[in-house]
Amino acid sequence: MQSTNLLIIFLTGLTTGGLTCLALQGGLLTSVITKQEEKLLDPLITSSKKKLKHTQSVISSGVERSHSTNLTPILSFLSAKLVTHTLLGFMLGFLGQNLTLSPITRGWLQIFIGIYLFGVAGNLLDLHPFFRYFIITPPKFLMRLIKNESKSKSTFAPALLGAMTIFIPCATTQAMEVIAIGTGNPLFAAAIMFSFVLGTSPTFLIFGFLLNQGSHWFRKYFPAVAATAMFGMSIFSINGGSGLIGSPYTLQNFWGAATANSSPREANTAVLGDKVQTVTINVANSGYSPTNITLKKGVPAIITLVTNNVQSCSRAFSIPALNIQKLLPETGETIVEFTPDKIGPLAFSCSMGMYTGRFNIIN
Numbered sequence: 001m002q003s004t005n006l007l008i009i010f011l012t013g014l015t016t017g018g019l020t021c022l023a024l025q026g027g028l029l030t031s032v033i034t035k036q037e038e039k040l041l042d043p044l045i046t047s048s049k050k051k052l053k054h055t056q057s058v059i060s061s062g063v064e065r066s067h068s069t070n071l072t073p074i075l076s077f078l079s080a081k082l083v084t085h086t087l088l089g090f091m092l093g094f095l096g097q098n099l100t101l102s103p104i105t106r107g108w109l110q111i112f113i114g115i116y117l118f119g120v121a122g123n124l125l126d127l128h129p130f131f132r133y134f135i136i137t138p139p140k141f142l143m144r145l146i147k148n149e150s151k152s153k154s155t156f157a158p159a160l161l162g163a164m165t166i167f168i169p170c171a172t173t174q175a176m177e178v179i180a181i182g183t184g185n186p187l188f189a190a191a192i193m194f195s196f197v198l199g200t201s202p203t204f205l206i207f208g209f210l211l212n213q214g215s216h217w218f219r220k221y222f223p224a225v226a227a228t229a230m231f232g233m234s235i236f237s238i239n240g241g242s243g244l245i246g247s248p249y250t251l252q253n254f255w256g257a258a259t260a261n262s263s264p265r266e267a268n269t270a271v272l273g274d275k276v277q278t279v280t281i282n283v284a285n286s287g288y289s290p291t292n293i294t295l296k297k298g299v300p301a302i303i304t305l306v307t308n309n310v311q312s313c314s315r316a317f318s319i320p321a322l323n324i325q326k327l328l329p330e331t332g333e334t335i336v337e338f339t340p341d342k343i344g345p346l347a348f349s350c351s352m353g354m355y356t357g358r359f360n361i362i363n
Helices: 006-047 052-069 072-096 103-124 129-134 140-150 156-167 171-183 186-212 216-244 251-258
Strands: 277-284 287-289 292-296 301-307 316-319 324-327 332-338 344-349 356-362
Touching: 006 171, 006 186, 072 156, 072 171, 072 186, 103 129, 103 171, 103 216, 171 186, 216 251, 216 344, 277 292, 287 356, 316 332, 324 332
Parallel strands: 277 301, 292 356
Antiparallel strands: 277 287, 301 332, 316 324, 316 344, 344 356
């Protein structure tokens, strides 16, 4: 896992990670901007009781200046988020020295995250009162602390909110956390989380800038945009989790079944024998080939996984039902051995459930 490219991790944060994290955590940043605006307006509103007309003009110009110049709360929010996630990475790497989550456990975790994202999106769109139960509310003592800090000019309140983002990670952040655990190295795991969160920061800065400019259309339509992104990530997360737990009910399998008659049949590279059976699977950034392989029950199987400059999550190969996990080199060959003991499908997938395949076990 130490060969994981930190530049790739950074680019993941800059693209997919930035958008998915913003969809889930944008509300916290919005509260940062709103609280800071209220702090700027409160003394002006008080003085308006003495000189209303003059104060209204001051408020107008003051708000315009604050929108264009006050980036302190945004930077405080992002700095705290970067620090806490780096520390989280260190702890995950330390945990990974003694603990590794099974593919099935990660799969159920992804499904849970997907359901949670769906609920948050439903709440954003106000689809039904039921969805309000999906909103995570911080402990009362933290809320009191934030409320007290927001009445001062301290940057502590935005920093506290930024730190709290570790409790509501998006699906992409979850994937980075799994990679961090897999390193079994606290320092390298911290570097992974630092690179990823640093990559997400420009998206949050742009979002904060638009809020600071008082773009009413942006504030009006952001909930719909965020909800749409979360619905998409919900489907993505549940589908990936289904692949990780070995379920045949994934979008990839549905698509494969729908296009089976219109696409050429995939070659099966398994060489069946009575004493041993061998299989070669080519691993690419876009998945595995072949994805449908026949094996005999009760005959030891030798699986050769071939990689060539692979840097996607397909490197993290797993057979969930057998609790087999292998981190493949970027380039090289890796051997996986097992003996099929049950007739029927046996799924394999990457660490995120994005790329899947199956062994068909026969007598």
